[in-house]
Amino acid sequence: MKKILITGGAGYIGSHTAVALVNSGYEPVIVDNFSNSEKSALEGIKSILGKEVKSYEVDCLDKNGMEKVFQENDFSGVIHFAASKAVGESTRLPLKYYSNNIDSLIILLELMSKYKVKDLVFSSSCTVYGQPKVLPVTEATPRQDAESPYGNTKKICEDILRDFILSGAASRIVALRYFNPVGAHPSSAIGELPIGVPANLIPFVTQTAAGIREKITVFGNDYDTPDGTCVRDYIHVMDLADAHVKALKYLSEQKDNFYDIFNVGTGNGNTVLEVIKTFEKVSGQKLNYEIGPRRTGDIEKVWANTDKINKVLGWEAKYSLEDSMRDSWNWQVKLGKK
Ligand SMILES: NC(=O)c1ccc[n+]([C@@H]2O[C@H](COP(=O)([O-])OP(=O)(O)OC[C@H]3O[C@@H](n4cnc5c(N)ncnc54)[C@H](O)[C@@H]3O)[C@@H](O)[C@H]2O)c1
Numbered sequence: 001m002k003k004i005l006i007t008g009g010a011g012y013i014g015s016h017t018a019v020a021l022v023n024s025g026y027e028p029v030i031v032d033n034f035s036n037s038e039k040s041a042l043e044g045i046k047s048i049l050g051k052e053v054k055s056y057e058v059d060c061l062d063k064n065g066m067e068k069v070f071q072e073n074d075f076s077g078v079i080h081f082a083a084s085k086a087v088g089e090s091t092r093l094p095l096k097y098y099s100n101n102i103d104s105l106i107i108l109l110e111l112m113s114k115y116k117v118k119d120l121v122f123s124s125s126c127t128v129y130g131q132p133k134v135l136p137v138t139e140a141t142p143r144q145d146a147e148s149p150y151g152n153t154k155k156i157c158e159d160i161l162r163d164f165i166l167s168g169a170a171s172r173i174v175a176l177r178y179f180n181p182v183g184a185h186p187s188s189a190i191g192e193l194p195i196g197v198p199a200n201l202i203p204f205v206t207q208t209a210a211g212i213r214e215k216i217t218v219f220g221n222d223y224d225t226p227d228g229t230c231v232r233d234y235i236h237v238m239d240l241a242d243a244h245v246k247a248l249k250y251l252s253e254q255k256d257n258f259y260d261i262f263n264v265g266t267g268n269g270n271t272v273l274e275v276i277k278t279f280e281k282v283s284g285q286k287l288n289y290e291i292g293p294r295r296t297g298d299i300e301k302v303w304a305n306t307d308k309i310n311k312v313l314g315w316e317a318k319y320s321l322e323d324s325m326r327d328s329w330n331w332q333v334k335l336g337k338k
Pocket of ligand 1: 014031034061084126179
């Protein structure tokens with residue numbers, strides 16, 4: 001069985017990917033410092049799989065700690081999820097973001113080279129596209145100046161991976177540019193843990209329906225979109241997890257010194273009001289929302305062209321927006337007032 005190191009594996013996307021890997025015959029090993037997750041995620045994974053996934057409480061910035069993990073396991077690949085991801089916080093604490101997100105990648109690449117682990121899947125983001133001039137965005141769409149230190153770390157990490165491969169490294173690397181991950185495992189055993197006031201729409205929606213927040217403000221309804229509200233490409237986390245499994249398989253078929261990038265989205269854009277209405281329909285909950293002014297830094301509209309990942313990885317999104325809203329709501333019901 002191929003052992004795969006998943007950094008940040010107790011987090012939202014990592015925990016779902018751990019489950020998908022086991023279900024596809026891989027043996028994931030989780031490394032997490034629980035800075036943005038709880039150990040209950042490991043229990044959730046165990047309850048879905050009926051067995052434990054091996055895990056280490058180690059900080060990816062702790063090179064000695066990480067080296068011990070490499071010494072104790074014969075990995076065939078790595079998925080690097082571990083990063084700090086709050087856009088707003090990154091503008092207040094840029095050094096935390098540059099250090100955690102960039103140094104962790106460098107340490108990982110050094111250890112992968114030393115221990116001859118070739119395959120890496122890296123978590124990038126559609127944030128690298130900014131507000132694209134032409135939609136939907138393909139992987140060839142030019143990247144733009146980042147809107148935040150967080151977004152810049154993703155750009156810089158992509159550049160590091162490109163330069164690493166250009167230097168002749170034997171590695172095989174894929175960067176996946178996620179669009180907007182939503183939903184939860186259909187069992188509600190794992191999902192996205194809310195920490196602080198959510199900056200993303202869906203946790204705000206579910207928390208408002210659960211009575212944790214009084215109302216949702218929709219930031220702007222005068223954009224150039226079908227109903228004036230912002231458009232995003234919402235991708236179910238189960239589909240996203242599956243994309244990582246497909247990416248690992250694809251890497252194992254490539255020659256050494258390989259780097260490629262894929263969009264991971266549904267290929268459809270939905271407005272904020274469409275999301276709210278879909279949520280109300282599937283949950284039976286009426287949402288208290290109001291229209292407010294535009295929020296600085298918000299992109300008007302972005303969604304993915306997914307031709308490349310559909311063709312090359314043989315992956316496509318299977319879950320609908322309804323599925324995403326249902327699973328997000330069921331997860332919130334399980335969390336209760338959290
Ligand atoms: N969720 C999104 O909207 C989204 C969109 C695009 C890209 N991404 C990227 O996908 C990846 C995973 O995102 P997520 O939503 O699952 O986030 P998450 O915060 O739920 O998961 C990240 C995990 O990494 C851990 N971690 C952070 N720094 C660490 C360190 N130094 N050492 C060890 N563990 C560490 C956290 O404790 C957490 O469990 C991140 O790289 C993120 O930037 C996320």
